[in-house]
Amino acid sequence: RPRIRVHHLAQAKERGERFAMLTAYDQYTAQIFDEAGIEALLVGDSAANNVFGHETSLPVTVEELLPLVRAVARSARHSLVVADLPFGSYEVSPEQAVATGVRFLKEGLAHAVKMEGGAHYAPTVRAMVEAGIPVMAHIGFTPQSEHVLGGYRVQGRGDDAQRLIDDARALEAAGAFCVLMEMVPAETAAAVDAAVSVPTIGIGAGNATTGQVLVWQDAMGLRGGEGVRVAKFVKRYADLRSTLLEAARQYGQDVRTGTFPASEHSF
Ligand code: KIV
Ligand code: NA
Numbered sequence: 001r002p003r004i005r006v007h008h009l010a011q012a013k014e015r016g017e018r019f020a021m022l023t024a025y026d027q028y029t030a031q032i033f034d035e036a037g038i039e040a041l042l043v044g045d046s047a048a049n050n051v052f053g054h055e056t057s058l059p060v061t062v063e064e065l066l067p068l069v070r071a072v073a074r075s076a077r078h079s080l081v082v083a084d085l086p087f088g089s090y091e092v093s094p095e096q097a098v099a100t101g102v103r104f105l106k107e108g109l110a111h112a113v114k115m116e117g118g119a120h121y122a123p124t125v126r127a128m129v130e131a132g133i134p135v136m137a138h139i140g141f142t143p144q145s146e147h148v149l150g151g152y153r154v155q156g157r158g159d160d161a162q163r164l165i166d167d168a169r170a171l172e173a174a175g176a177f178c179v180l181m182e183m184v185p186a187e188t189a190a191a192v193d194a195a196v197s198v199p200t201i202g203i204g205a206g207n208a209t210t211g212q213v214l215v216w217q218d219a220m221g222l223r224g225g226e227g228v229r230v231a232k233f234v235k236r237y238a239d240l241r242s243t244l245l246e247a248a249r250q251y252g253q254d255v256r257t258g259t260f261p262a263s264e265h266s267f
Contacts, residue, residue, distance in 0.1 A: 004039045004080040005249050006112060006177040009052035012039075013199040013210040021082075021201060021213040022043065025051050025068045027050055029216055030075035030098035041076055042114065042213060045084040045144070050217050054236040057143045058087045062100060069108030074101075083110035087144040088113055094127035101133035114180065116142035118167035129175035137171040139164055139192075152231075156181075156188040164188055165195045173195045180213065181205040183233070204233030 005021075012019050021040035021070055025032045025047050044050075047068055048082050050062035069083040083104035090097035097115070104110045112134035115121065120130045140155040149155070156164040168179045179200045186206020193200045193208050202209035217223040218230055221239040230236075254260035 001037075001078045003078055003093070006080070008208035009039070009080070009199045009211070011067040013197070017210075019110050019199075019211040021211055022216045022219065023050070023213070024072045024076070024216060027071050027075045030072040030079075030081075034076040034079045037130050038079055040082055040211070040213075041072055042082045043072050043084060043108075043110070044215065045086045046115075046215050050215060050223065055148040056146065058146075060086050062086055062103060064090050069104055069110050069136060071112075080112065081110050082112045082114050083117075084114045090124065091117075094124045097124045098127050098131045098133070101135075102131065105133060112136055114138055115247065116144050118163070118233045119170035122170045123172035125171055125176050135176045136178045136180055136201075137168070137176040138180045138182065139167045139171070140181040140189075152183070154183045154185065156192075161185075161188040161191055164192050168192045168200075169197045172198050178211075183207065204231065222245070262267075 009019060019039035021042055023044045023046060024033055024041040025043060030041055043065065045057040045060050045065065048054040049059045049064060051068070051105040052060060052064065054060065063096035065083065065086055067083070073081045085097070085100055089100040091140050101113045106115050114136040116138045120141050125137065128135050131141065141149065141153065146152065160223050164181070164184060171179060176198065178198055179192065179196060181192060181200060181202050186208065189200070189202055190208035193210065199210035201211040201213050203213045214234060218234045219237050221236050222241050224241040
């Protein structure tokens with residue numbers, strides 16, 4: 001299998017095919033998802049709440065995300081590796097965004113970056129693409145703006161659908177290679193997909209987008225336990241939390257009872 005590049009994702013849309021993206025933040029998940037044929041891996045700023053223990057994605061920094069991007073890029077042989085631009089690392093100016101994007105490709109070894117925001121960011125996207133940085137746009141619900149948007153709320157309902165269509169068209173015209181939509185009614189997402197020729201990716205955006213993405217700890221059931229709410233748009237493909245919990249309990253018990261290590265584990 002060859003390395004997936006941005007034009008392969010474009011081909012998927014042209015041919016009426018679909019592709020899958022998962023988040024990844026480390027070596028083994030990157031290797032496993034790559035081996036499974038997942039076309040794109042996103043080193044999301046969701047590392048804030050899935051790796052670093054924060055409540056939201058806002059606190060994660062470029063310095064924190066860079067080593068994770070590098071680990072994933074070094075471990076994935078076929079998947080396209082996309083680095084998320086953290087809150088505060090691109091909003092100030094196109095110059096700031098280009099500088100941050102360069103770091104993710106040069107130090108992080110990513111193949112592309114993802115950036116939250118609508119038509120307002122078209123000049124930023126253009127500057128990045130001209131600098132050699134492929135940009136995946138992220139519209140609809142954009143978690144970095146949760147304090148402006150008033151929390152986790154579906155975007156693009158009713159008359160607001162046109163705003164998302166306008167955003168997607170402006171970002172495509174600026175050179176974005178893909179448009180990701182989060183928490184958008186299926187009908188709106190279908191209209192956005194039809195309005196642009198670049199591929200689209202959905203998360204909580206129905207079934208009409210070219211690709212889908214999920215946070216791996218949600219999809220594989222690592223995140224869970226008491227009081228943890230999983231979003232409606234997540235499908236559970238495994239129950240890793242239970243598997244690990246049971247294994248860790250067993251290990252602890254074996255150590256306490258002297259069952260481990262046995263003679264076959266000893267020199
Ligand atoms: O950071 C992330 O994981 C994301 C996806 C949910 C799209 O942006
Ligand atoms: Na993100």
